Amino acid sequence: MLKKMLVVVALSIIGTTGAFASDEARAAAKEVIELKDGSTVYIFKDGKMAMEDKYGRATRMKKETVMEAKDGRKIIMHGDEVMRLDSLLRHGDGS
Numbered sequence: 001m002l003k004k005m006l007v008v009v010a011l012s013i014i015g016t017t018g019a020f021a022s023d024e025a026r027a028a029a030k031e032v033i034e035l036k037d038g039s040t041v042y043i044f045k046d047g048k049m050a051m052e053d054k055y056g057r058a059t060r061m062k063k064e065t066v067m068e069a070k071d072g073r074k075i076i077m078h079g080d081e082v083m084r085l086d087s088l089l090r091h092g093d094g095s
Contacts, residue, residue, distance in 0.1 A: 022056070025088040034070045041067060041075060048079030058086035 026032050029042040038054030051067075053059040061067075065077040 022052075022089070024091050025052070025085060028088050033073075033075060035075075036068050036070055039067075041069075041077075042081075042085055044081065044084070046079075048081045048084075049077055050081040050085035051077070052085060052089065056089065058082045058089055 025042055028044065030045045031043040033041045033043070035041060039059070040052045042050045042052065044050070049061075051059045051061045060082050061077045061080050063077060063080060067075045067077065069075060
């Protein structure tokens with residue numbers, strides 16, 4: 001019984017930590033767009049963009065790459081801010 005409780009607590013902590021990291025990045029962005037492939041694009045107030053893959057990692061994206069949002073919109077990548085997003089995603093998890 002104790003072992004099951006420890007597993008539940010550990011999983012809860014892991015899930016909560018990821019939510020805080022994503023919240024930090026979402027707060028810093030002017031707009032957050034979910035893509036069809038499960039990744040997420042963050043558009044910052046200065047117009048530069050960064051992409052988070054479907055696993056929650058900041059991912060490099062080539063300039064002028066065309067991406068498709070879940071709602072069908074086409075988005076063109078401007079200013080790959082992978083380090084900015086990586087910092088925001090890691091800030092919430094205590095790294």
